Amino acid sequence: MSAALIDGKTVAEALRGVLAAKVAGLGFKPGLAVVLVGDDPASAVYVRNKDRAAVGAGLAVRTIRLSAETQQAALLAQIAALNADPTVDGILVQLPLPAHLDQKPVIAAIDPAKDVDGLHPVNAGRLANGDPLLVPCTPLGVMKLLAAASIPTRGRRALVLGRSVLVGRPVAALLLNADATVTVAHSRTADLAAECRRADILVAAVGRPEMVRGDWVKPGATVIDVGINRLPDGRLVGDAAFEECRTVAGAITPVPGGVGPMTIACLLENTVTAALARRG
Numbered sequence: 001m002s003a004a005l006i007d008g009k010t011v012a013e014a015l016r017g018v019l020a021a022k023v024a025g026l027g028f029k030p031g032l033a034v035v036l037v038g039d040d041p042a043s044a045v046y047v048r049n050k051d052r053a054a055v056g057a058g059l060a061v062r063t064i065r066l067s068a069e070t071q072q073a074a075l076l077a078q079i080a081a082l083n084a085d086p087t088v089d090g091i092l093v094q095l096p097l098p099a100h101l102d103q104k105p106v107i108a109a110i111d112p113a114k115d116v117d118g119l120h121p122v123n124a125g126r127l128a129n130g131d132p133l134l135v136p137c138t139p140l141g142v143m144k145l146l147a148a149a150s151i152p153t154r155g156r157r158a159l160v161l162g163r164s165v166l167v168g169r170p171v172a173a174l175l176l177n178a179d180a181t182v183t184v185a186h187s188r189t190a191d192l193a194a195e196c197r198r199a200d201i202l203v204a205a206v207g208r209p210e211m212v213r214g215d216w217v218k219p220g221a222t223v224i225d226v227g228i229n230r231l232p233d234g235r236l237v238g239d240a241a242f243e244e245c246r247t248v249a250g251a252i253t254p255v256p257g258g259v260g261p262m263t264i265a266c267l268l269e270n271t272v273t274a275a276l277a278r279r280g
């Protein structure tokens with residue numbers, strides 16, 4: 001058997017098209033402010049891609065570039081200014097921040113109504129309470145891929161591999177809200193392979209190249225691979241051994257071209273959601 005491919009590129013493109021049409025009909029341009037501190041090359045690439053996609057969807061994008069030496073107080077002042085700016089609907093602080101900055105108070109300083117990364121404790125709490133508004137972009141993308149591939153979640157066993165605030169925890173909360181029976185596994189889980197084998201839906205978000213082997217996958221299960229790992233030979237691979245898993249799974253996301261493209265599309269959706277919610 002060869003698993004059906006869940007093509008994130010196509011799903012993301014369709015979502016961006018829907019959003020562009022929606023924005024065109026709004027009569028105003030939702031505003032997205034992206035704050036980039038320092039000169040990390042990977043972050044610069046991510047921010048450029050976000051800018052481009054946001055402009056393509058008709059959003060008004062502003063990128064605020066701050067030097068690597070920016071102090072906590074100056075960053076907090078910048079966020080306060082964006083919170084107060086009525087033309088800004090969404091604020092995204094590109095992570096990770098330089099090591100001398102404390103990430104948690106920075107995220108907590110963002111107005112929850114403008115928190116398009118969905119990481120503010122108010123938004124995390126709403127998600128945990130089953131009443132989400134702004135949800136972290138990659139987890140939202142995971143759920144949209146399941147929906148696009150018509151994978152049912154109600155009553156299904158889901159295993160989320162990874163418990164980060166950015167991916168694992170919000171994916172688990174979203175699956176729970178979608179009536180799956182959810183297990184969260186992590187680096188202290190006993191017998192990971194056995195946990196994985198029970199899952200109808202297996203979401204891998206560990207950052208370990210090809211850790212999930214074919215014989216960890218229940219025949220016919222859906223594998224959503226969030227991992228993005230660069231091998232020494234330059235190849236980009238996920239957290240699941242793709243060729244092995246695709247012979248067992250019923251459906252699987254590739255890396256690249258699976259979850260990755262959904263993240264930016266969901267950022268655009270969150271900006272539109274925030275803009276509409278702020279305007280009642």
Ligand code: NDP
Pocket residue numbers: 138161162163164165166167168185186187188192205206207208226227228229259260261263
């Ligand atoms: P983190 O490093 O924050 O979290 C990794 C999680 O995996 C932790 O909960 C950790 O457990 C667990 N883990 C690590 N090693 C093992 C192991 N050997 N066995 C079991 N569990 C393990 O990573 P992120 O959640 O931020 O990202 C995960 C992956 O997703 C990365 O490859 C990242 O690049 C990718 N990513 C992709 C995105 C996209 O747009 N497609 C967006 C964001 C991330 P513990 O808590 O016990 O330490």
